[in-house]
Amino acid sequence: MPDWIAVDWGTSHLRVWLMERSGAAIGQRTSSRGMGTLAPHEFEPVLLDLIADSLPDAGPLPVVCCGMVGARQGWSEAAYASLPCPPPTTETATRVACEDGRIEVFILPGVKQADPPDVMRGEETQIAGFLAQEPAFDGVLCLPGTHTKWVRVSGGEITGLRTFMTGELFALLSTRSVLRHSVGGDAFDAADFRRAVSGIVDDPAGLAARLFSIRAGSLLDGDDPGRSRATLSGLLIGAELAASADIWKGRNVCIIGAGGLSDLYRQAIETKQVSVRTVSGDGMTLAGLVAAYRELRKTHQP
Amino acid sequence: MPDWIAVDWGTSHLRVWLMERSGAAIGQRTSSRGMGTLAPHEFEPVLLDLIADSLPDAGPLPVVCCGMVGARQGWSEAAYASLPCPPPTTETATRVACEDGRIEVFILPGVKQADPPDVMRGEETQIAGFLAQEPAFDGVLCLPGTHTKWVRVSGGEITGLRTFMTGELFALLSTRSVLRHSVGGDAFDAADFRRAVSGIVDDPAGLAARLFSIRAGSLLDGDDPGRSRATLSGLLIGAELAASADIWKGRNVCIIGAGGLSDLYRQAIETKQVSVRTVSGDGMTLAGLVAAYRELRKTHQP
Known part of the structure; x- marks a missing residue:
């Protein structure tokens, strides 16, 4: 029992x-x-x-x-x-x-977070699990997902938060916009991804103009779907990195999560010569729930 | 007949x-x-x-x-x-x-356009209709729509082109993303729109970070849908203006089209103290088809 x-x-x-x-x-x-x-x-x-x-x-x-x-x-x-x-x-x-x-x-x-307004629900428990393993961590946690969270952690506390809709934007653009005709399939060109990241981190204003170029490039130059898909992903993740640079620059960055999306974030951050660590997210939510339960035992058990 | x-x-x-x-x-x-x-x-x-x-x-x-x-x-x-x-x-x-x-x-x-790749199909005929009225126009035409076109025109020729997916992005984000819970209805706060445009034109890198803030603002501060909708629109159009500034700055700008969307573009451009003219798009496609037919009569009629 x-x-x-x-x-x-x-x-x-x-x-x-x-x-x-x-x-x-x-x-x-x-x-x-x-x-x-x-x-x-x-x-x-x-x-x-x-x-x-x-x-x-x-x-x-x-x-x-x-x-x-x-x-x-x-x-x-x-x-x-x-x-x-x-x-x-x-x-x-x-x-x-x-x-x-x-x-x-x-x-x-x-x-x-009050200003700018931001929220999380669920990720704080993953962070609790991470801190149970590394209570002295001082740096930035990146939790990739539909809504990716960048979280500043210091002294056992969550001190700052910024959420990006990058995953949701990629899903909408790649399946519901005119770009769906250009980025279908599973192929993914890693070099194009890194090129798109670098380009946008250096010139974030260019994002809006470069989206339709993906469609035009496939119409005019026959760009293959694997290149176009990687470019779209790189543009969106690059824009996120540009808009979160004040959070991660000069700090200890750790990505929580393994597999495809987390690996893309790692590659993207590494284009900026920032060293980044990846830890598996498996079990982290459960570890956070265990930490929360320990508090209950302290306060409620005889 | x-x-x-x-x-x-x-x-x-x-x-x-x-x-x-x-x-x-x-x-x-x-x-x-x-x-x-x-x-x-x-x-x-x-x-x-x-x-x-x-x-x-x-x-x-x-x-x-x-x-x-x-x-x-x-x-x-x-x-x-x-x-x-x-x-x-x-x-x-x-x-x-x-x-x-x-x-x-x-x-x-x-x-x-070969580099960067871009295309239009249909708008060139509207431009032909515009040039039939103003053959000496030298400047930039903005054609707002699902895919807004910025077109450089000089000496009777189309010399440059940049397409933005702003209209399609707004439709996807406002009806299919998590933001749909925050921007519903028809209300639209003009002051929030202009504030969002100005903010993003001055800091285009901020776009990616500010999208989710719309959702968080409505959750935490009860921001009303009319303000949130105007902010989303202003962020996207502002990002477009920032990414097209090299086209419109210091030039004669004319928006083709009347009504809601064109008026938003006019208000957005005016936040940059650029003077802009709006001409109705009604009849412009037909005028362009007439111009094309005149060429046919020259070459094919006895």
Whole structure:
């Protein structure tokens, strides 16, 4: 039997771990019932479906959740913590009133920055997991995704935040704009990617003019889709690097996440002769949930 | 009975005018059968449907077409003319072999620029119409639209071209990205628009960072949709102005087109203390088709 439940509940995914007090996972379940597909009253039954066979007769079992489950349209709104602050724990979590007395649900808050306005919900728990491994880290974390986050971390606190819609822009432009005719397929020319990054980092104003050039280049010069796709990606990531230079320049940069997109960010940053480290994001959310649960034990256990 | 037929055949529209030799229109028909909806063999019957009642028994009647009808996926490809050049006329038009001997179809070519690669198809005919009214114009024409064109014109020739996907980007971001939750409705705050334009023209690198701020501003500060919508529009048009400054700075700028979008471009350019003129685009395509037909009469009529 688990001692508690860890839950990563995003817009399009739900991951649940059955946990021991020590922080070891003894089981994992996943579902496609992301927050984006659910009305507020549906969260509790969806969660119970996944864990009913593991609930004790006597309760309640703590359930610690992070992610969009705490958004206004989620299960129950968990108000943002304000920067600068350490990653939130159960101490500031929102308690949800459940129908089933066998569970006791905590939703971790996201983090907000007042000026310029910015928010995160879920990434703060990945950062908590990262800081559990490297509590003394001082530098910048880059979390690539649909909305990439650049996060300034110092003294165990999140001190600054900037979000870029680069991933969403790439998806829209490559599948729904006129550029879709020029960038189809999976081919990707690494040299063109780096060339586009460098060009835009040096001349960020050029971005708006260079997008349609991709289409014209394929019409007039027969540029192949792999080159065009890499150029589009390089232009957008390059523009992001230019607009985040004040954050990463001269700092210790660490990318959280492995695989395709994180590797592109690494290559892009390296064009600026900045040394960058990549750490796998696997397990980081769970490590952050474990850190949040430890706080609960401190404050709520006898 | 008409002496010839003028046709503006774009991706999503078809406009046909029944014309006298003098250049006067004696009838107009429209259809939603744009080039984007048609296979090559469908163009002739669609056109004949619209004009069959006006065809002479003895033929053939000249039909002069412009627009995407001449694209590779259109009726018959009309190869681009290369800059610098005057707007194309029937002299360099593609002749289409028709099944029906009562019509003789000419498709006007678009215009291309080799470096940086750029193209237009349809706008060159609007420019021909503009030059028919103002043959001595020396300056820059701005043609706002889904893909806005900035066109350098001098000595009766098109000498330079830059296309921006600003309109398409605004449509995608405002209806399909996370920003759709923040910019809905028709409200539009003019002061926020001008503020966003100025901010980005002075700091074009900031665009990538400021997009998500629109979403965060509405979440945290309750920014209303009219302000957010105007800010998004101002950021995108401002980025376009920054990336086209080398074209319009110190030159005579004329916007072709009236109504909402053209007015936004005028307001945006005026934030830079540049004086700009707006002329209605109504009738300009037809005037360009008339100019192209005059060339045909010179070369083909007895």
